[in-house]
Amino acid sequence: MNKVVLVTGANSGIGLALCERLLSQDTEGLQLCLACRNMGRAQAARSALLTSHPTAQVALLQMDTSSISSVISAAQEIKLRYNRLDYLYLNAGIMPNPQFDLKGFFKGLFSSKIITMFATGEGILTQKDGVTSDGLREIFATNLFGHFLLIRELEPVLCHEGRPSQLIWTSSSNAHRSAFNLEDIQHQRGTQPYSSSKYASDLLSLALNTHYNKQGLYSSVICPGFVMTSLTYGILPSFPAFLWTLLIPLFWLIRIFTNTFTLTPYNGAEALVWLFKQKPESLDPTVKYQSLTSGLGNNYTQARKMDIDLETSKALYEKLLQLESEVRKKLKRKVK
Numbered sequence: 001m002n003k004v005v006l007v008t009g010a011n012s013g014i015g016l017a018l019c020e021r022l023l024s025q026d027t028e029g030l031q032l033c034l035a036c037r038n039m040g041r042a043q044a045a046r047s048a049l050l051t052s053h054p055t056a057q058v059a060l061l062q063m064d065t066s067s068i069s070s071v072i073s074a075a076q077e078i079k080l081r082y083n084r085l086d087y088l089y090l091n092a093g094i095m096p097n098p099q100f101d102l103k104g105f106f107k108g109l110f111s112s113k114i115i116t117m118f119a120t121g122e123g124i125l126t127q128k129d130g131v132t133s134d135g136l137r138e139i140f141a142t143n144l145f146g147h148f149l150l151i152r153e154l155e156p157v158l159c160h161e162g163r164p165s166q167l168i169w170t171s172s173s174n175a176h177r178s179a180f181n182l183e184d185i186q187h188q189r190g191t192q193p194y195s196s197s198k199y200a201s202d203l204l205s206l207a208l209n210t211h212y213n214k215q216g217l218y219s220s221v222i223c224p225g226f227v228m229t230s231l232t233y234g235i236l237p238s239f240p241a242f243l244w245t246l247l248i249p250l251f252w253l254i255r256i257f258t259n260t261f262t263l264t265p266y267n268g269a270e271a272l273v274w275l276f277k278q279k280p281e282s283l284d285p286t287v288k289y290q291s292l293t294s295g296l297g298n299n300y301t302q303a304r305k306m307d308i309d310l311e312t313s314k315a316l317y318e319k320l321l322q323l324e325s326e327v328r329k330k331l332k333r334k335v336k
């Protein structure tokens with residue numbers, strides 16, 4: 001039986017590399033669906049995949065994860081097209097208006113935290129967040145809430161006893177407990193909305209396992225490591241892409257000390273591909289699966305315990321349900 005795989009944010013970076021790698025493993029037995037906000041870029045990604053895998057089944061779906069109505073109509077369309085989804089990769093993500101703390105970076109270079117700084121970006125990155133047309137914080141809506149709503153909408157095609165389905169989140173080692181506040185889940189008051197949204201996805205994944213495992217749905221989180229994509233190029237906007245390329249030998253050197261410098265989308269997708277091959281029942285819901293690349297360039301996946309607890313994950317889940325009911329009410333009023 002064909003496996004149906006849906007990937008959000010599939011038109012570039014890690015999402016596109018994942019699609020390419022999945023098709024390289026099994027072109028015939030897969031039905032891929034690329035869920036993207038920009039159909040022009042989605043078409044280009046589909047053409048690229050079909051050039052290397054001409055017989056592959058690659059469908060497109062328009063979905064903007066930051067928009068409630070877009071997520072709801074995309075979910076309706078999915079339910080019309082597929083009886084079940086085997087894998088849902090929750091990969092779309094943004095880090096808009098990043099502010100790079102150069103002083104903090106140089107301070108970090110000469111401190112004992114140098115490895116942690118390179119592995120997690122801790123202490124050197126903040127972001128200026130925006131507000132969506134639904135009135136939600138943009139990073140929260142795009143990285144977390146849109147995906148939460150999508151899962152809720154897709155329950156009928158995800159929950160099947162006997163044949164489990166998998167949710168796989170592209171989280172980050174930049175996810176820190178200190179950036180997250182249960183009283184401010186959208187991170188309206190702080191300067192690290194990206195870290196907060198990724199920490200929230202770690203918590204949510206645990207809560208989803210608590211709620212859905214009995215119904216045959218499992219959730220896991222990964223970190224792709226530091227990958228050079230449009231998201232990371234945006235961190236130093238005045239730094240052209242070719243200068244990043246010139247830095248690659250330096251990054252290879254750093255990789256000897258921290259194997260989280262996976263650098264290419266292909267390497268960064270390692271843990272996503274690894275999870276595809278695992279039995280979901282055998283996975284640990286309290287670990288993050290990390291894509292790593294050794295100094296010699298070999299890829300592997302390692303499980304790392306997350307700094308999360310069940311109580312906070314349940315509390316976040318309740319808050320998300322509450323917010324869901326509020327936005328649905330608002331949407332109904334708008335339609336009337």
Ligand SMILES: NC(=O)C1=CN([C@@H]2O[C@H](COP(=O)(O)OP(=O)(O)OC[C@H]3O[C@@H](n4cnc5c(N)ncnc54)[C@H](OP(=O)(O)O)[C@@H]3O)[C@@H](O)[C@H]2O)C=CC1
Nearest residue numbers: 009011012013014037064065066092093172226227229231
């Ligand atoms: N690069 C890195 O070092 C790391 C990345 N990550 C995570 O990996 C994931 C993929 O990022 P990466 O490949 O690096 O970056 P890219 O910018 O290359 O990819 C991000 C993808 O998400 C899509 N996207 C953004 N906003 C939306 C939206 N509102 N609705 C639908 N799709 C959207 C983008 O579409 P579009 O082309 O239209 O913008 C794009 O396809 C993200 O979740 C990121 O946080 C985690 C750790 C490290």
Ligand SMILES: CC(C)=CCC[C@@H](C)[C@H]1CC[C@H]2C3=C(CC[C@]12C)[C@@]1(C)CCC(=O)[C@@H](C)[C@@H]1CC3
Nearest residue numbers: 117118119120121125172173174225226232235
């Ligand atoms: C210019 C030189 C010499 C080095 C680059 C320094 C930083 C731009 C770079 C070092 C560690 C990187 C990193 C990320 C972004 C770019 C760095 C800060 C992330 C925060 C990107 C997004 C993530 O989710 C994290 C996992 C990355 C962690 C490492």
